[in-house]
Amino acid sequence: MHxxxxxxxxxxxxxxxxxxxxxxxxxxxxxxxxxxxxGTQEGIVYFMGDLCRYHCIVTVFLPAVFCALxxxxxxxxxxxxxxxxxGKTRPAVYLSSLVLSLAACFLMIAAYFLPVCIIGPxxxxxxxxxxxxxxxxxxGELLMAAALCALCTLGSMLISRKAILAVTLLLAVLAGLxxxxxxxxxLGEPEHFQGLMMTEEGELVDASDMENPxxxxxxxxxVYQFVADFLPTGQALLxxxxxxxxxxxxxxxxxxxxxxxxxxGLLAFRRKDLK
Amino acid sequence: xxxVLRTADLSKRYRQGRALNxxxxxxxxxxxxxxxxxxxxxxTTLIRxxxxxxxxSGGEYRLYGRRHTDRDISRARRRMGAVVETPSIxxxxxxxxxxxxxxxxxxxxxxxxxxxxxxxxxxxxxxxKKARHFSLGMKQRLGIAVALAGDPDFLVLDEPVNGxxxxxxxxxxxxxxxxxRERQITVLISSHILDELSRLATHYGFIDGGRMVKEISAAxxxxxCRKCVRLTVTDTAALARVLDAMGAEYKVLDGRTAxxxxxxxxxxxxLALAAQDCELLDIxxxxxxxxxxxxxxxxGGRHA
Numbered sequence: 021m022h023x024x025x026x027x028x029x030x031x032x033x034x035x036x037x038x039x040x041x042x043x044x045x046x047x048x049x050x051x052x053x054x055x056x057x058x059g060t061q062e063g064i065v066y067f068m069g070d071l072c073r074y075h076c077i078v079t080v081f082l083p084a085v086f087c088a089l090x091x092x093x094x095x096x097x098x099x100x101x102x103x104x105x106x107g108k109t110r111p112a113v114y115l116s117s118l119v120l121s122l123a124a125c126f127l128m129i130a131a132y133f134l135p136v137c138i139i140g141p142x143x144x145x146x147x148x149x150x151x152x153x154x155x156x157x158x159x160g161e162l163l164m165a166a167a168l169c170a171l172c173t174l175g176s177m178l179i180s181r182k183a184i185l186a187v188t189l190l191l192a193v194l195a196g197l198x199x200x201x202x203x204x205x206x207l208g209e210p211e212h213f214q215g216l217m218m219t220e221e222g223e224l225v226d227a228s229d230m231e232n233p234x235x236x237x238x239x240x241x242x243v244y245q246f247v248a249d250f251l252p253t254g255q256a257l258l259x260x261x262x263x264x265x266x267x268x269x270x271x272x273x274x275x276x277x278x279x280x281x282x283x284x285g286l287l288a289f290r291r292k293d294l295k
Numbered sequence: 296x297x298x299v300l301r302t303a304d305l306s307k308r309y310r311q312g313r314a315l316n317x318x319x320x321x322x323x324x325x326x327x328x329x330x331x332x333x334x335x336x337x338x339t340t341l342i343r344x345x346x347x348x349x350x351x352s353g354g355e356y357r358l359y360g361r362r363h364t365d366r367d368i369s370r371a372r373r374r375m376g377a378v379v380e381t382p383s384i385x386x387x388x389x390x391x392x393x394x395x396x397x398x399x400x401x402x403x404x405x406x407x408x409x410x411x412x413x414x415x416x417x418x419x420x421x422x423x424k425k426a427r428h429f430s431l432g433m434k435q436r437l438g439i440a441v442a443l444a445g446d447p448d449f450l451v452l453d454e455p456v457n458g459x460x461x462x463x464x465x466x467x468x469x470x471x472x473x474x475x476r477e478r479q480i481t482v483l484i485s486s487h488i489l490d491e492l493s494r495l496a497t498h499y500g501f502i503d504g505g506r507m508v509k510e511i512s513a514a515x516x517x518x519x520c521r522k523c524v525r526l527t528v529t530d531t532a533a534l535a536r537v538l539d540a541m542g543a544e545y546k547v548l549d550g551r552t553a554x555x556x557x558x559x560x561x562x563x564x565x566l567a568l569a570a571q572d573c574e575l576l577d578i579x580x581x582x583x584x585x586x587x588x589x590x591x592x593x594x595g596g597r598h599a
Contacts, residue, residue: 027399031385098383099396102441105346105377106401107369293309294348295380 024116037089042131049135067148071140075132076256083172088186091176121169163274164255170278174285196253203248204257209234297324299481304354314340316505329496330485337505338485377451382438386427390418397444416440432463452484493585503593523554533573
């Protein structure tokens, strides 16, 4: 596998998709800093903890785009065959692809953090959370990205047509975000209405004590919370909008997805007939 | 005889049906083995199996004596290079970078030998030109160069001259011959272009319906396809006496026909036969090519 990684990284460093992704994420980081600076001019207080979360919705697209364009080329150009004919084992080919997508994705996320960590402290007022919680959040975000990388690598190793792969991965991420958004939206419903509410007769009444019928309770809330915690796209939304309830469980779920999808992918790739 | 590749009762089943159906073959060391068969006969499937791209549904194959299920089959596979269908190259890289990439995959400690390889396949002067801008022939030669990285002694080429212009075909042919003669590389080559194959191969395997119909050496095939004159006479015993007297090489097929492998003076032969009370009824020149041999083996219903 060492040889495959050596070859893979040599190709990765020259891949335009990597540097486009890095530049894009650095730009995202810079734009977040600009927005924060703008907000501070209007008296809004920001913390570093906030800045460390704002990349998550964009981050979910990184593995899909990278895997479709970088790993998809291996099939499109047929070069994956050279590795197998050269005597490399299928698990080694699969795992080296996973390592490459993880490395690329982490590098792109690091590019976001670079301007945030350099410029952010000038406009923010401290971390906003305990250092331990901030570290756990960042680790969780990275694990979420890793889980997505594992899922996208699985797709890349099993779908041999690049165009189909690209469409499948992007649609899967969009579908995941749609589900995650719906679930996070329901979880974000307040338990009680706040402020005034207009009745059907057009009368304004104080609604601060009225219960919200859309508020999820009991078993239903647990299920919704589980879906949001489990799905990487759900996690992305929870991180992004600071709705984290179970930070440790989210990390654990990401690790579970990473492990299970890699094990399943290895098994399926082992049986796959390559052309 | 030492064999690089041996298959025994090899089969491969897809959802659509069987692609290989108990194929048995043997590729001798140092040979240029031409795999001949129609579309869908199973040539590419066989090559995919040998290259480890797919697993057989039944039977076995041995590469350098190692069974395909052996743990160290990958070690045997390191001794082979292959171009399966289209050349496997990074189109966004130059010829040199493609070779460097393959050297890294193989774990070679240095890039020594790349210049020689580029020279060998005639791509030494392509510089930084990306492979996507190469002609089909150049891509094919780069594919072969990539397959040759790591100095393999068994090269598998699937339809290497498909789509090439006459110049490209000649270049590939000369390259294969050079590799076989100068580097003693054993070559397994599948091709539709039988005339082209007949200029290269030292051994042939005729495959049809996923089975090996016949394996034959080029010398045996040449003997079988020898130019001859088929004579139909009233008495082959008399014909034999006349031909013996003339010192001609011949083969009696039945009581009325015989093949003669000599240029004959028809007038002399007719007179000599008349003296033996034998009539010459028919005379035909026969020149069996690889193509007609193939058709006679597998039938001519479809194209080769």
